[in-house]
Amino acid sequence: MAVTGALVTGGILLVLVGANPVDAYVEMVKGTFGSWFDVSLVLTEMVPLVIIGLGLVIAFKARIWNIGAEGQFMFGALVGGAFALRVPLQNQFLAIPAVLLVGALAGALWGLLVAAARVRWRVNEVISSLLLNYVALFVFAYAVRKPLRDPGGFKPTSERVPDQFVLGDVPVDEIRVHVGIVVALLLVPLVGFLVNRSPFGMRATMFGMNPEAAQAAGVNASKMTLRIMMLSGALAGLAGIIQVLGSELRLSNNMSTGYGFTAIVVALIARLRPFGVLLAAAFLGALTLGGDVIQRTQQVPRVLTMVIQAIFVLFLLLADRRRSN
Amino acid sequence: MDWSDVFGGAALIPLLNAAIRLAIPTGLAAVGESFCQKSGVLNLSVEGMMLTGALTAYLGAYYSGSLWVGVPAGIGGGLLVGVLMALFTLKFKTEQVINGIALVLLAQAATSFTFEELFGDLTLTGRFEPMKNWEIPGLSSIPGVGTVLFNQSPLVYLSVVLIFAIWYLLNRTMFGLAVKAVGDRPAAADAAGISVTRTRWVAILVSGAMSGLGGVVLVVGQLGMFMQNVTAGRGWVAIALVIFGRWKPLRVMAGALLFGLTDAIQLRIQAASGGIESNVPFELFQAMPYLVTIAVVVFASARARRSGEPEALGRPFFKGAQIEA
Numbered sequence: 001m002a003v004t005g006a007l008v009t010g011g012i013l014l015v016l017v018g019a020n021p022v023d024a025y026v027e028m029v030k031g032t033f034g035s036w037f038d039v040s041l042v043l044t045e046m047v048p049l050v051i052i053g054l055g056l057v058i059a060f061k062a063r064i065w066n067i068g069a070e071g072q073f074m075f076g077a078l079v080g081g082a083f084a085l086r087v088p089l090q091n092q093f094l095a096i097p098a099v100l101l102v103g104a105l106a107g108a109l110w111g112l113l114v115a116a117a118r119v120r121w122r123v124n125e126v127i128s129s130l131l132l133n134y135v136a137l138f139v140f141a142y143a144v145r146k147p148l149r150d151p152g153g154f155k156p157t158s159e160r161v162p163d164q165f166v167l168g169d170v171p172v173d174e175i176r177v178h179v180g181i182v183v184a185l186l187l188v189p190l191v192g193f194l195v196n197r198s199p200f201g202m203r204a205t206m207f208g209m210n211p212e213a214a215q216a217a218g219v220n221a222s223k224m225t226l227r228i229m230m231l232s233g234a235l236a237g238l239a240g241i242i243q244v245l246g247s248e249l250r251l252s253n254n255m256s257t258g259y260g261f262t263a264i265v266v267a268l269i270a271r272l273r274p275f276g277v278l279l280a281a282a283f284l285g286a287l288t289l290g291g292d293v294i295q296r297t298q299q300v301p302r303v304l305t306m307v308i309q310a311i312f313v314l315f316l317l318l319a320d321r322r323r324s325n
Numbered sequence: 326m327d328w329s330d331v332f333g334g335a336a337l338i339p340l341l342n343a344a345i346r347l348a349i350p351t352g353l354a355a356v357g358e359s360f361c362q363k364s365g366v367l368n369l370s371v372e373g374m375m376l377t378g379a380l381t382a383y384l385g386a387y388y389s390g391s392l393w394v395g396v397p398a399g400i401g402g403g404l405l406v407g408v409l410m411a412l413f414t415l416k417f418k419t420e421q422v423i424n425g426i427a428l429v430l431l432a433q434a435a436t437s438f439t440f441e442e443l444f445g446d447l448t449l450t451g452r453f454e455p456m457k458n459w460e461i462p463g464l465s466s467i468p469g470v471g472t473v474l475f476n477q478s479p480l481v482y483l484s485v486v487l488i489f490a491i492w493y494l495l496n497r498t499m500f501g502l503a504v505k506a507v508g509d510r511p512a513a514a515d516a517a518g519i520s521v522t523r524t525r526w527v528a529i530l531v532s533g534a535m536s537g538l539g540g541v542v543l544v545v546g547q548l549g550m551f552m553q554n555v556t557a558g559r560g561w562v563a564i565a566l567v568i569f570g571r572w573k574p575l576r577v578m579a580g581a582l583l584f585g586l587t588d589a590i591q592l593r594i595q596a597a598s599g600g601i602e603s604n605v606p607f608e609l610f611q612a613m614p615y616l617v618t619i620a621v622v623v624f625a626s627a628r629a630r631r632s633g634e635p636e637a638l639g640r641p642f643f644k645g646a647q648i649e650a
Contacts, residue, residue: 017442065422117619121627126369126422127565128622134558134615142608145601156601261430268423301441303434310431317419317427 002319006312013307019298027297028290036174038289043177044247045285046278048073048239048256050184052263053270053277054191055235060272061195062228063208068114068129069236070260071136072107076237078140079106081244081251082148084165085158092164099165100183100241107237108230110136115229119222125229133260137253144251158251167246178246185278187235192274204228236260258306262288265309269316284309330597331590340589341473346547347592348578348585349484350375350539350556355563355581356488356574357535360495363572364528365508367639369425370410372560373432374533378403378540380436383451383551384443386544392456395545396480396538403537404530406432411529415522418641429560437553455549456480480546484538491535492574504528508635511642521642536560558615565618569625571633580621587617 011021032038052069059066080103089095113132117123141156150159167178195201207214207224215221239259248255266284270276291305330336354371361368378399385398406428413424444451456478465475495501506514507524515521539559544551562584570577591610598605 013438065426067426117623117626121623123622123626124568126426127561127568128619130561131558131565131615131619135612135619138608138612142606145608146604146606264426265430268427301438303437303441306434307431307438310427310434313427314413314424314431317413317424318417321417321419 002312002315005315005318006308009311010304010308013304014298014300017300019294019300024294024298024300027293028286031293031297032286032289037176040174040176041289042282042285043175043181045288046281047178047180047184047246048243048259049263049266049281049285050277051180051187051239051242052236052259053266053281054187054274055232055239056263056267057270057272057274057277058191058195058204058235059228059232060267061201061208062204062224064115064118064225064228064232065126066111066114066129066229066232067126067264068110068132068260069232069263070256070258071129071133072110072233072236073240073243073256073260074133074136074140075110075240076103076107077240077244077255078136078143078251079103080237080241081158081161082143084161084245085148085251090164095164096167096245099245100238103241103244104234104238107240108234110237111229111231111233112226114233115226118229119225140251141253144253148251150250156253160250161245165245166249167242178242180242180246183238183242188274188278191235195274200227236263257288262306262309265313268313271316271320328597331593336593338469338472340593341586342476343589343592344582344586345473345477346481346585347588348581349481349546350543351559351563351566351584352488352578352581353484353539353542354532354536354560355566355570355577356491357532357539358563359567359570359572359574359577360491360504360535361528361532362567362638363495363508363635364504364525365511365635365637365640365642366414366525366529367421367425368410368414368529368532369422369564370406370428370432370560371532371536371563372556372558373429374403374406374410374536375540375543375556375560375563376429376436376554377406377432378537379544379555380439380540380551381405381537382541383544387451387453392453392545396541399541399545400534400537403533403535403540405533406536407530407533410533411526414529414641415525418643421639421641433554440551440553452550456546478542478546480542484542487535487538488574488578491531495574500524500527505635507642508637511637511640515642515644521644525642536563539563562614562618565622569618569621571625572635573633583621584614584618587614 014021014024032042052073056066056069080099083102084099089098110132114125114129117128118125144158145156148158150157167180169176170179170182203214203219204224207219211221243255244251262284266277266280269280287305287308291302294300295302354375358368358371381402382395382399386392386395409428413419414421458476459479461475465471495504503519503524506519507521511521540556543555566577566580569580591613594610595607598607
């Protein structure tokens with residue numbers, strides 16, 4: 001119902017701007033699943049959405065509203081990227097795990113700030129995490145303008161990361177996707193286990209449903225908040241550094257097209273189920289690329305797809321309400 | 326760079342004048358939000374209300390050729406998001422944190438979409454001269470204070486009147502009493518014959534109108550143009566200021582002035598620092614308004630007793646379904 005509702009609304013908007021909605025949707029499907037090349041693009045787009053989305057599922061399950069994934073993503077990319085550019089590790093098998101760890105830790109640190117403020121001073125995490133996004137963006141902008149700037153470059157970006165840090169493509173003939181997709185696919189069952197099967201996940205869910213009851217049952221609220229925000233931030237940071245090493249190959253201000261926010265939609269559409277994240281990310285990844293296609297072929301602004309995403313979430317809220325009544 | 330351009334004697338009066346000007350859009354939204362939260366609704370859609378108001382104000386002024394048409398147009402834009410917020414929160418009773426965030430995402434996408442559709446990909450088309458300042462005769466010639474306070478856009482005077490009106494409405498009228506009762510003890514208020522739903526509807530719409538007017542002041546009173554995400558997180562800052570001001574409209578406005586001063590200082594530092602090759606880390610100053618906001622929220626939240634916070638904040642009310650302690 002929510003899918004239909006969002007697509008119909010999108011269709012009405014298409015008519016309003018003078019495009020043929022049927023043509024537009026057909027073009028979108030053809031442009032995203034029509035060839036192996038297009039499928040590769042969708043898969044590449046999915047990588048950051050899946051990884052960040054999983055982190056948000058962990059947080060949202062505990063009803064900790066982390067909307068700072070964008071900042072955690074950028075900070076992970078920045079610190080991980082700086083590590084790759086400045087630390088001369090030659091051995092690939094050492095370099096890549098090390099840099100991924102650094103990126104994840106940076107994201108965790110950015111998430112920890114939010115959790116610490118909530119635990120220590122009861123600062124609402126929605127506001128602190130959102131405001132920290134701006135801080136991360138400005139720190140990033142300074143870093144690529146000055147200390148990490150490629151002196152030969154015209155725009156403020158860093159130099160290309162050294163070869164031994166670059167994530168190669170998966171060894172499948174038709175598909176050109178960097179191995180970040182493997183990390184994303186492995187994380188799905190891992191987070192699934194953590195959330196649904198582990199004692200930690202049970203406590204987190206209980207904490208989300210009723211914090212007082214959970215505390216009465218022995219859940220330490222502070223420890224829980226800190227762990228969850230660090231985990232959520234670590235996954236966003238990991239997504240950031242993977243995006244640098246697999247797709248961008250250098251640090252640039254516009255390396256994120258708002259993945260941290262799209263991932264919120266991913267987590268909500270997935271109804272906070274880790275395996276659902278995979279489907280939701282595929283849907284939104286295809287929708288984003290479909291937006292590029294209709295911008296080219298139908299002269300419709302690509303941001304239409306983001307309108308559809310937001311409407312989708314609202315319809316989903318309505319559908320869930322019907323179900324619970 | 327020359328620091329006397331920022332803090333020097335000759336720069337001081339224009340600086341304070343700018344501080345007031347920059348404080349008003351955020352201040353309006355924050356005061357409206359404090360009123361809304363007093364009724365127990367945690368409205369997180371403020372950024373979306375401001376942004377929609379900014380766009381509709383721009384369109385109204387641009388197409389009519391009269392700046393004053395922008396004022397009702399912008400308020401209408403804010404109210405539109407307010408109606409959606411109220412429908413979801415009060416009628417459909419969905420999770421208000423999520424529908425608030427979803428409405429921000431929707432407003433960001435929908436305003437960008439509309440703007441691109443009408444004006445193409447360019448970001449700087451259709452500038453117009455923002456509203457001229459009104460020098461209040463007599464008062465504006467008082468040295469120092471006169472220039473700071475009485476040489477402002479007419480929208481600034483209107484805003485100040487409205488901010489005091491909100492204070493009056495909340496603290497000196499029966500309706501204000503009803504709002505506070507509904508925010509603290511909805512069941513008791515209901516038993517006393519106050520309609521919880523209707524009161525909260527009005528409170529959300531007040532927030533929508535005030536935030537929409539914030540968008541008007543930004544676009545019609547200051548910039549004379551619109552661009553994507555022109556509000557740049559001011560709506561989130563506004564929510565933070567509500568906590569800082571402990572839900573008291575005038576204290577909230579004082580917080581907005583602090584934010585405006587920080588913003589005025591950082592704009593000057595940016596202007597004085599001399600562009601992209603500058604060694605001054607002006608990005609860190611750009612981050613300053615957000616950092617100061619985070620700091621004041623931490624400071625306000627850290628005080629042991631959160632006096633002023635409505636007790637039923639964020640909780641939906643089901644008539645006859647709950648007995649409160």
